[in-house]
Amino acid sequence: MEKQNLKGWLYLLPAFLFLGAFMIYPLIDVFVYSFEEGYNSASQTFFGTGLYNYSYVLHDPYFLQAVKNTFILVVITVPLSTGLALLISLALSSIKPLRELFQTVYFLPYVTNTLAVGLVFMILFKKTAYSDGLVNLLLLRFGQGPVDFIDGPYWAKMFVLCFYTIWVVMPFKILILTSALASVDRVYYNAARVDGTSRFRIFTKITLPMISPMVFYLIITGFIGAFKAYSDAVALFGTNLNAAQMNTIVGYVYDMLYGDSGGYPSYASAAAVILFAIVLTITCINLLVSRKHVHYT
């Protein structure tokens, strides 16, 4: 028995070494950095330890702006994208002809490059001296003034960011949900129909509980993904996100490390740890809620 155990651990050793070197050690390092005050990456020295880095980050208006942006992004895009994806998957699974075609069309955004798509969005929404952009042309049709969605007011920029994020994450969710819907055994629908169940009740009482593990998976990964958003904002608004008021928490971390005003691994680490704490809390809440509403069979 003992020997068996030892053998098992031996087999796991390479994986452990690898994980330790490339995941666990850096993780611990981030925590350590976040408590070292005045760390200098060139000389690898620091003055002392304490909570100063956290205090600095939490009082930095750029960080607060980034937190606000991230939360707005999460709160708007996660429910909207999941809900829309569910509606589209339901529609897809109820049509027979051309279903494959539509599935492909809906999946295309997933395989296109984020930055390229961002550029297209920018062209659609941007207002320049020469042109108003396609979206503004449409708005003008309805008698609304031109709005610069890329360099204009905050809400307009936030709208584009949310729109873009939803557009980018939807294909994956549709893919997951259509296959989840397809895996529900038809016999349950038959039984429900014979028992005179309305379509709405079939959806809420049978379909939804049966695909709940997948919906839950999408919500969790959706939250985590949205909290880690960064490249989407860069694709739309360029690299100077602080100036555009469109920074996210991960963007802030990046700027603190490598941005024009960067070179502060301690502040970056503190911000990263704060992000970690937020994601952990939200995920725990999700798990608690799911206990009641997610049915694994």
Add this chain to the structure above:
Amino acid sequence: MKITLEHVTKKFPGRGRKRHEEVTAVSGFDFEFPDGKLVGLLGPSGCGKSTTLNLICGLIRPTEGRIRFGNDDVTELAPEHRGVGMVFQNYALYPHLTVKKNIMFPLENLKGEQKLSRAGMEERALEAARLVQIEPLMDRRPGELSGGQQQRVAIARALVKMPRVLLLDEPLSNLDARLRLQTREEIRRIQKQTGITTVFVTHDQDEAMSISDLIVVMKDGVVQQTGRPQDVYDDPVNLFVAQFLGTPPINVFRGSVRQGQLCIGDAPVLPIQGVPDQEVIAGIRPEGFVPDGSGPLCCKLDRVEVMGRDISVISSHECCQAPALRSIIHSELCVDLNSDTVRFSLKPDKVFLFQSKTQERIRFEAAGTQ
């Protein structure tokens, strides 16, 4: 309420390489299921029993023909409006709901005047659970039940809304022998009590014979024979029906009719009238053999099994299609166990003749009975 099927046919489109060949699951089904009776739908696997049931409940539409409930034509009516209760072959219990919620599910769908209060629903659910004896399991999920328990939950769920028609698709196939016997009596009792027109699908002829008012025997989508179980057993229209009904099954011999005698091998075993000379298939029920020292049918004795009141004599005969010939005789009639052979005479009303090609019944009059 009576259910009438008028020449109902269901064809499924072929798939893949056989795209152009339609599958005919049910063909020209004509029958009236009388009001308040229990009808057993009987046939081997794949003969279209489940398809017939799905046609009655409306989950599939017939390719041809009409279906009537009472005087209403329901052919085009969706299943949710037909008011039938159904027990599916694989139960179809909702895995995420408890037994109690499963049973209450149909009640929660009721609308308008039929709508019940919460307490009323729970009362009805408990009543249904009591009928099938599953009250202690009300808070479990289907995944935590045995097959037999799941089946009983499914029966309770089908009964709870007091449907006009109850459809049961092999409801007993997962029960052990004792529970199966008990549950089938239970179904019979509930059906009598409620007077719900019931269609009971099974491939077990014993089950169908014992509880049905009428049986319908199907083969390859075609109804072979309908009638009271005893009548069908005593007067099958073809070899298939004769072989399908009865345990132990009927014994089938190659034989011939020659000059007013049924011959098995070379021995004339039974005088018959009104049949021209020809090759025939002879089916003899196990209870049609009478041990008789001077009987005309001589078989090689294999062994004897005592089954309480009766004895089962297992022997063999070169003309018998099965290697073992089973006959059941009363225990007071004795057989010489030390002999290698056993001789039988035959009861004429337990002997059926069939055409050797079409396997249709050839009717005859036993000589000497007139």
